[in-house]
Amino acid sequence: MTAHAEFLRAATDNELLARRMKADFRQAGLSPRDRTMLEFVDALSHAPWVLNPAGLEGLERAGFREEEILHVVLGCAHFNYLNRMADGLGIRFEYESPLPAFRPREAGPRPAPPPPVLDPGGDGPEDEAGAFYRVLAGNPEACALASKWRAFQFRPTPGLPAVTRFRIALFVSSLDRCPPGYRSYRRSLAQLGDDAAFGEALNRGQVPAGLPPGERLLLEHAARLTERPWTARKEHLDALRPEGLDDRGILQLTMLVSYLSFESRVALGLGREGVSLPPSS
Amino acid sequence: MGAVESVTKVKEGPPAGDGWIRMIGVAAAKGELREVYARLRAGGGDRPAVYTPPTGDVANIVKSHSLDPEGLGLAFGMSTAIHWSPRSLPWATREMINTVTSSANNCFY
Numbered sequence: 001m002t003a004h005a006e007f008l009r010a011a012t013d014n015e016l017l018a019r020r021m022k023a024d025f026r027q028a029g030l031s032p033r034d035r036t037m038l039e040f041v042d043a044l045s046h047a048p049w050v051l052n053p054a055g056l057e058g059l060e061r062a063g064f065r066e067e068e069i070l071h072v073v074l075g076c077a078h079f080n081y082l083n084r085m086a087d088g089l090g091i092r093f094e095y096e097s098p099l100p101a102f103r104p105r106e107a108g109p110r111p112a113p114p115p116p117v118l119d120p121g122g123d124g125p126e127d128e129a130g131a132f133y134r135v136l137a138g139n140p141e142a143c144a145l146a147s148k149w150r151a152f153q154f155r156p157t158p159g160l161p162a163v164t165r166f167r168i169a170l171f172v173s174s175l176d177r178c179p180p181g182y183r184s185y186r187r188s189l190a191q192l193g194d195d196a197a198f199g200e201a202l203n204r205g206q207v208p209a210g211l212p213p214g215e216r217l218l219l220e221h222a223a224r225l226t227e228r229p230w231t232a233r234k235e236h237l238d239a240l241r242p243e244g245l246d247d248r249g250i251l252q253l254t255m256l257v258s259y260l261s262f263e264s265r266v267a268l269g270l271g272r273e274g275v276s277l278p279p280s281s
Numbered sequence: 282m283g284a285v286e287s288v289t290k291v292k293e294g295p296p297a298g299d300g301w302i303r304m305i306g307v308a309a310a311k312g313e314l315r316e317v318y319a320r321l322r323a324g325g326g327d328r329p330a331v332y333t334p335p336t337g338d339v340a341n342i343v344k345s346h347s348l349d350p351e352g353l354g355l356a357f358g359m360s361t362a363i364h365w366s367p368r369s370l371p372w373a374t375r376e377m378i379n380t381v382t383s384s385a386n387n388c389f390y
Binding site: 001002003004005006007008010011012021022025030034037038041042045046067068071072074075076078079080081082083084085086087089090091092093094095096102138139141142145146148149152229230234237247248250251252255 | 298299300301302303329331332334335336340341342345346348349351352355356358359360361362363364366368369370372373374375376377378379380381382383384385386387388389390
């Protein structure tokens with residue numbers, strides 16, 4: 001927030017607008033078009049499951065072309081990634097700004113999600129692989145990078161083997177109520193021969209009974225970063241170190257969880273019928 | 282710093298250093314990390330000077346990825362593709378989106 005309110009001041013040469021945006025965009029005197037866009041962005045960040053085709057139709061009625069909508073969603077989704085990286089790693093703010101300080105809230109307003117939609121864990125549609133990337137076709141560079149970025153997140157590392165990564169992904173996708181995500185990750189876990197009972201619990205957004213304590217910690221931290229990233233503290237990371245995560249492992253866990261917030265927002269933000277995620281293994 | 286906002290992070294953090302894990306800046310970067318930093322700088326085009334931190338190093342959000350150069354390159358390659366391509370939304374519009382997203386996530390940085 002602090003950095004980008006300052007960048008907004010530079011972009012607009014309008015300090016009053018930046019101050020108002022930093023305090024509350026709804027009181028910033030924006031045009032109806034900008035207000036519509038930012039209500040969409042706010043909803044997509046807070047509670048991506050509340051969006052449906054009506055959200056996109058609202059943008060279209062406000063005059064947004066398809067390529068613009070894609071970039072609204074991508075920009076918001078990528079900042080959902082960056083925000084979790086910043087708070088999950090306790091990054092020090094190093095810029096300077098004359099704007100009043102941002103005061104993080106004590107409690108977040110994330111509304112209660114609906115009950116999870118349970119996926120039976122069966123085979124998905126044959127053509128699921130390309131659907132997610134096709135919706136990004138309006139930006140070929142981003143489309144090409146999206147598949148590489150996703151493959152990177154599921155490459156096993158010493159502290160985070162493949163099955164652990166997919167369990168985290170299924171859990172986070174369920175917390176975000178992102179059906180394309182949990183369809184894909186439940187299938188990936190089944191292909192790896194993971195315990196079906198684990199998949200059932202994770203699909204409900206629950207930490208499965210019987211998981212090793214270290215993996216429970218990973219899932220609890222993943223939930224924290226997904227639902228209340230601003231509550232992350234250094235001691236949460238310190239608790240992961242005895243479980244085999246060094247600084248690089250902590251970075252990789254934070255990248256994975258943060259990436260999943262990007263992915264769920266792209267899938268749900270562009271959630272026209274048929275958008276789904278490709279298999280990852 | 283006068284009217285300039287304090288650089289002290291509101292949430293607790295280490296008294297020194299740039300975050301809770303080790304980070305490697307441009308000056309100390311070697312091998313793949315050095316190449317990724319160079320590639321990102323070359324692909325950054327003519328970004329306004331406001332994005333350069335007073336430290337003269339890469340931004341801490343970028344540096345936070347430094348222990349995994351491949352992840353760094355992918356995350357910020359995606360950032361360039363979204364925010365700094367000919368298809369990107371206007372600068373002010375992007376920063377409005379970034380500001381509101383960060384506010385929704387209660388993110389101080």
